[in-house]
Amino acid sequence: MKHLLVLIITNSLVFGELQFPPNFKFGVATSAYQVEGAWNLSGKGENIWDYAVHRTPNVIQDGTNGDIACDTYHHTEGDVQLLKQLGVNFYRISLSWSRILPTGFKNKINPDGIRYYNELLDALTANGIEPMVSLFHWDLPQPLQDLGGWTNPLMADYFLEYVRIAYENFGDRVKYWITFNEPSVLCAGSYEGGLLALAPFLKSRGVGLYLCGHTLLIAHAKAYHLYDKEFRKSQKGKIGISLQGIWYEPSSSSKENVQAANQRLQMEFGWFAHPIFSKKGDYPPIMKERISFMSKQENFSQSRLPEFTPAEISYIRGTSDYFGFNHYTSAYAVPANISGGPSQDSDFGSSLSQDPLWEAGASWWIRSVPWGFGNILKWIKNEYGNPEVIITENGFSDKGGLQDCRRINYHYKYLEALLNAIHNEGCNISGYTAWSFMDNFEWTGGYSKKFGLIRVDFVSPERTRTLKMSAYAYRNIIETKKIDWSFTPSGFEKCVF
Template sequence: MNLVLHILYVLILSLSESLSEPSNKKFPENFQFGVATAAYQVEGGWSDDGKGVNIWDQFTHTHPDSVINGDTGDIACDSYHRYMGDVEMLKNLGVNYYRFSLSWSRILPTGYTNQINEAGVEYYQNFISALKENGIEPFVTLYHWDLPQPLQEIGGWPNPLLEDIFAVYARTAFTLFGEKVKNWMTFNEPKQTCLAGYGLGSAAPGISASGIGEYECMHTIMKAHARAYHIYDEEFRPTQSGRISIVLDTGWYEPASDSEEDMEAAERSLQFEHGWCAHPIYHPDGNYPQVMIDRIADRSQKEGFSKSRLPEFSAEEIEYIRGTFDFLCINTYTTSMVKWTNDYEIGTPGFYADVSVSTYQDPSWNGSASSWLKVVPWGMRKLLNWIDQTYNHPEIVITENGYSDDGRLDDPNRLNYYAEYLTSLLEAILEDGVNVSGYTAWSLMDNFEWTSGYTVKFGLYQVDFDNPNRTRTIKGSGEYYKNVIASKCLVDTCEE
């Protein structure tokens, strides 16, 4: 571990790990608050009005055993038919913006522009107009995991052709909606798209090709993101005056001790889990993190491959991808501890074998309804400092953060989660000087939570999935967040 990284970790580790009462300091006046959802998780109407089939439709219908209770997003929250009710909920919360995604298949049923579904276009135009009329800025994600099934039939994201196909889709969206949309995100959590979808096979489209599939997938997505950025920058920004980025995800990885080995293991985890996507775009050097390049090349050679399983960017591609952002978006929920360990034995290739670290979560940490989500608010402050220092002090927008439970209206654990994480965020802003401009709660309402189906709930609003009207009711945490947005304060009275 080089000296600069060692000093960085010592500084970050020195940040306090104890949070007492919620902060009584106010968020900056220009700080913005929002909430988020994703198309497949809330819209429903899976085959209505000309919408095409996407990989999550296909996955849940053909592999019902892959989702708890065989749940699907066929109806979900029925937002396709009840979007005006969603707008009323957003207006009641007083949010500055709403982050949601477009269903590619609802706009382009085949994935290509040979067929444009006017009903789908009208739905999004009406929805975006309703948001704007109520003073709510749309933050639009082009791709949130729901690839049109016809594009999966030609190989999905590991197929380099999807770079061009996505570029055409992005241009179509900018043309159709860009007059009113000023904040765009190309992809949501490409690490999850690639690792779960094409590596581990645990999510749609369910391809198990670990050690190869996820890397080929990410290689295409990085180039597709850059294409969309340049299309917007050159063709649309001069008249639409918006901005564009990509949404990445990571937890904080805390070294199990202050030993150089554990600190190196924690840094390696961050580079594989976050730097894999972030380094090519945000780092001044571009390209994948050097630790990934070196380790995967070495293990590939020992495994008998003729070249590294990690694809290489050309010098021109590195330059084309680097700097393709206007702000940095991060989804973050929890923290893990990391210990150094001997490299995994050479054998079956795999992402986690390439990382070769030992991760765990402290059993004393409070949990949630999701086994992976422990309540560790101090991890957010440390992560934000690491991002700030690693990527040269970018503007950061937290595009997802939230807590899962069983969906009860009285939800003090979620309320406390928000109070504690927002306190950690405020400390990063006011005490550390990290440039965070916005915070997005996940989620506006209970919804389809991927392979967990409807068994875990993240919403500020409860949804009655047994009622055909999908009745929404605000929770205690929703009322709390509403007050935070109005006052920019986490307690009853803040210091001015």
């Protein structure tokens, strides 16, 4: 509370001139397929996104692909200078498994992939920018998908071989590792289909996603234990996972609505958080009970949710040095019976809605709900014993433009909610990552949605970069350790909030 200067009570949040703690770190993020380009250059192998967008381009809203994307592969030096201009403490990237191991297997290591990431990491560290590295951000090598992808338990061992190569080649400069990005979104998007469909665009509803999640949790634990046993002492880094969480608010205080919201939160967010961060480990009890019940109703011989052995529960529990948390929005949940056969939606037993008065982003699923951010941060604290939390993604989409006042408004409000969680709720939050560093390929949205603090001209062969107003606003927050709603950078009009 020592940083509290002025208080204004608004929508149950405490706002005002709350300073960020002295050691609080700010960063920006990208992922390999979304920005690198050079999809088939210098020995890189084909991944599931390369495969999908070339064979079925209609799955992408604007028919585009990531073949060139932002072409960060050819812009290392210039991009690092832009990061330095932003003043960020760290830059979150992901490694392309296919750029390092073209076939997915360790028998063939691509020297150019090692060179590229070494040059990027060297440039970052030389400029005082800390790398935060995701080992996997949704771009599985296609040869491994041909073997069943993440539904194949052997994938955990193949992942471990790849991870060892990453630790050996890059770990001396990487102090923050992330095993997987948003595994709940990855597994549901890959196997459930629907509006959030992701490569490889399969439909094994109600079954594939849980097999995927089971393998990912074991793979994550293997990567953690390998680092802990063989690399932590010499490299002195931290390793964690980035989990996506939407806050689900009961649409009323009725017992049924409270139950629906809690069940959804546990079965989506707790799906991966509970096995790793809870005292008892394993999947959330409510998730196990619900899927077992639904499976019996659907005439399955056993639950569609695989079981961990006691040894596996112990092996997975506690395998994270910090809680990586991606958050964008919130929704109301109400009880609902979803028909149409086994699916994650029917397992949830709820339907969702969002208030039309909430500020909408260009992406259909984003609404600005800063109080929901505050609520889920408190929930993490209470549910998992107040772990160190690093916000590894948070951002707002629009359709482009340098005068991006709506993005600034979103970040300011969410950062105020974060400050309130730190100072007035006692949440242990040590860092914040804006998604994203620059406009990029937004999966099935293509280039129609813009999340970047920096504009990329995708028509220009040089992929010209231009700082948006939000970039200057973010830099001001980093420099001053506070939010200044009156700040207006030179050359821009004052935003009206």
